[in-house]
Amino acid sequence: MALIPVPRQASNIDKAIHVSGYRKTSPSDLIDLAIESRIARILKRSAIGGDDPFFVADLGQIIRQHRRWHQNMPGIRPFYAVKCNCDPTFLKVLADLGTGFDCASIEEMRAVLNLGVDPSRILFANPCKAPAAVAFAREVGVLRTTFDNIDELDTIKAHMPDAQLLLRIYANDEGAFICLGEKFGAHLDTTEELLARAWELGLNVVGVSFHVGTGATNPASFCNAIKDARVVFLQAERLGFHPKILDIGGGYQDNCFESMAPVIRDAIRAEFPNGTTVVAEPGRFYARSVYTLVCRVISRRRQLGSAAASGIPDMLYQNDGIYGNFMNVIMEKEIMEPHLLKVKKSKTGILGNHRTNEISEKGNERIKSTEHRYSIWGPTCDSTDCVVREVTLESEVKIGDWFKYRDMGGEYYQRLPSCFPLTILSLHEYHCHSIQWLQP
Numbered sequence: 001m002a003l004i005p006v007p008r009q010a011s012n013i014d015k016a017i018h019v020s021g022y023r024k025t026s027p028s029d030l031i032d033l034a035i036e037s038r039i040a041r042i043l044k045r046s047a048i049g050g051d052d053p054f055f056v057a058d059l060g061q062i063i064r065q066h067r068r069w070h071q072n073m074p075g076i077r078p079f080y081a082v083k084c085n086c087d088p089t090f091l092k093v094l095a096d097l098g099t100g101f102d103c104a105s106i107e108e109m110r111a112v113l114n115l116g117v118d119p120s121r122i123l124f125a126n127p128c129k130a131p132a133a134v135a136f137a138r139e140v141g142v143l144r145t146t147f148d149n150i151d152e153l154d155t156i157k158a159h160m161p162d163a164q165l166l167l168r169i170y171a172n173d174e175g176a177f178i179c180l181g182e183k184f185g186a187h188l189d190t191t192e193e194l195l196a197r198a199w200e201l202g203l204n205v206v207g208v209s210f211h212v213g214t215g216a217t218n219p220a221s222f223c224n225a226i227k228d229a230r231v232v233f234l235q236a237e238r239l240g241f242h243p244k245i246l247d248i249g250g251g252y253q254d255n256c257f258e259s260m261a262p263v264i265r266d267a268i269r270a271e272f273p274n275g276t277t278v279v280a281e282p283g284r285f286y287a288r289s290v291y292t293l294v295c296r297v298i299s300r301r302r303q304l305g306s307a308a309a310s311g312i313p314d315m316l317y318q319n320d321g322i323y324g325n326f327m328n329v330i331m332e333k334e335i336m337e338p339h340l341l342k343v344k345k346s347k348t349g350i351l352g353n354h355r356t357n358e359i360s361e362k363g364n365e366r367i368k369s370t371e372h373r374y375s376i377w378g379p380t381c382d383s384t385d386c387v388v389r390e391v392t393l394e395s396e397v398k399i400g401d402w403f404k405y406r407d408m409g410g411e412y413y414q415r416l417p418s419c420f421p422l423t424i425l426s427l428h429e430y431h432c433h434s435i436q437w438l439q440p
Contacts, residue, residue: 006066027382031056031292035341038294053295053320055408061290062093069282072261076268076278081250082108084283084410091115102250102281106136113140120144123247125209127168127184128152134159146209146247148186150197157201157226164206166282167194168372170233171210171225185210191232199239207245208232211281214251219263222248226264230271246272250281254289265360284410291409293342295320298379298403313390316397321378321385327410329387336388338376340395340401372396376403 004224025033034056069078079100082091086108094101095115103109104126114123119141126133127148137145138160145160147153147167156163170185198205208229212221230244236243248264268278299317302308320326328334372393378385 020365023288027058027060031058035292035294035402035404039341051320053325056292056294057087057090057290057409058292059089059093059276059290059400062090062286063097064097065286065289066094066097068257069256069285072258073265073280076248076265077280078282078286079125079247080286081125081281081283082112085287085291086330088115090287090409093275094286100187100279102283103142106133109137109140109142109232123166123279123281125247129155131155131159138162144206147198148184148194150194151205153194153197153201160301161203161238163335164204166207166209166245167191167196167205167232167236168209168211169225169228171212171221171228171249188228188231192235195232195236195241196246199241205236205243207243207247207277208236209247209249211249212251214284217256219260222260222264223267225249226267226271234274244275245277245279248278248280250283250285252280252282252285254285257285288407288410293325293405293408295403295405297397297399297403300397300399308316311373313375315377316374317377317379318387318403321380321387323378323380323382323385326378326387330384336376336405338388338399338405340393341404342395 021351038054038056066078077100079102080091080094080103082103083102083104088111091101091112092115095112095117100121100123101112101117102123102125103112104124109122109124113119122144123140124133124137124142124145127146128143129137129152134145135157137143142165143160143162144164145156146166146168147156156165168185170187170190172185195205210225210229212225226246226248233246235241246268248268253258268276272278295318297316298319301315301317303312303314322329326336329336370397374388374391374393374397375386376388376391378387
């Protein structure tokens with residue numbers, strides 16, 4: 001199997017380490033080796049160390065997720081939701097894999113087009129767009145877009161009369177992390193009127209789209225939306241349109257993807273003929289598991305007096321919080337799982353030619369006499385900046401220790417990271433892994 005090319009953003013690195021000798025090393029172990037090397041570089045520059053958190057991105061995980069998508073959703077082309085994570089290195093790998101892109105703004109379209117992606121691979125999937133955004137899309141050749149209201153049709157007629165339109169219909173999974181039905185989507189009792197207005201304006205409706213919500217868990221929400229989409233297809237055909245595209249949106253989760261996918265496939269097969277083009281808008285499915293975030297403990301507050309007597313956990317302060325890469329703690333009530341990284345002194349690292357500190361999550365170098373309970377806080381002076389309310393760890397945590405947080409690549413609110421000048425390439429199970437340093 002041919003390996004994908006290294007992204008262009010990685011071509012300017014000052015050092016690349018080819019670790020072909022680690023073919024039997026698991027991706028998680030490679031990430032730990034990368035973290036080990038990065039921490040060693042930080043401590044080599046300064047005994048105090050830096051104050052910034054950093055990401056490690058396993059770009060090979062994108063390939064594994066892409067393969068997983070096509071194994072479970074054959075024939076359904078993914079249009080990655082750029083709003084989920086717009087790191088250009090990440091987008092470049094997806095572009096090389098041939099995915100489409102779901103863009104919701106001028107900035108997102110620019111980010112994708114700057115990678116050399118053909119405009120035909122972009123879906124401007126925002127049903128309520130500013131006139132300037134519609135004009136920009138037409139100027140750069142992005143003609144496929146969505147709508148769900150009358151006024152949007154007037155805007156499109158004025159600024160993109162040759163648009164290829166998808167009518168976004170209402171869909172909702174009440175168990176989703178983020179329900180989108182309240183903001184977007186035309187109800188079935190309005191779709192015929194919207195289609196008639198599009199016909200009256202001489203616009204071209206080529207399909208139907210929906211989105212059941214971010215983090216969907218109920219396959220019935222997809223099935224119901226697919227049935228509704230079929231109703232709208234028939235309405236459009238009766239008016240004289242020739243709809244050919246069904247966009248089933250996003251909301252796919254790692255932990256239930258394999259169980260939901262066959263239900264969705266069967267629903268599509270039951271409602272739509274073979275000639276229908278089916279696309280989707282996965283976001284976190286691709287991005288979430290690619291990125292690992294590493295934070296450092298910058299301060300500690302041990303409880304004294306009555307607080308200690310009553311068992312209130314000691315408090316740790318790290319160099320990132322809810323105003324950085326942990327916004328989902330307050331936006332979606334996500335429970336973060338910190339993994340304490342222990343540093344053993346005077347060990348020669350596996351990666352690179354310099355001496356490094358060996359990292360272990362087992363904490364064998366410290367006495368584990370009792371379990372230690374902590375709350376973990378961000379670096380700001382805001383009392384709402386709490387990352388973890390309570391966690392029990394097997395060993396004591398001190399200032400200068402490090403926490404690892406997995407699956408941190410799919411936070412819609414996270415700041416766009418910039419690349420550190422180091423890439424580690426490895427070969428694992430005949431697939432390409434590319435791990436990059438990233439810092440907010």
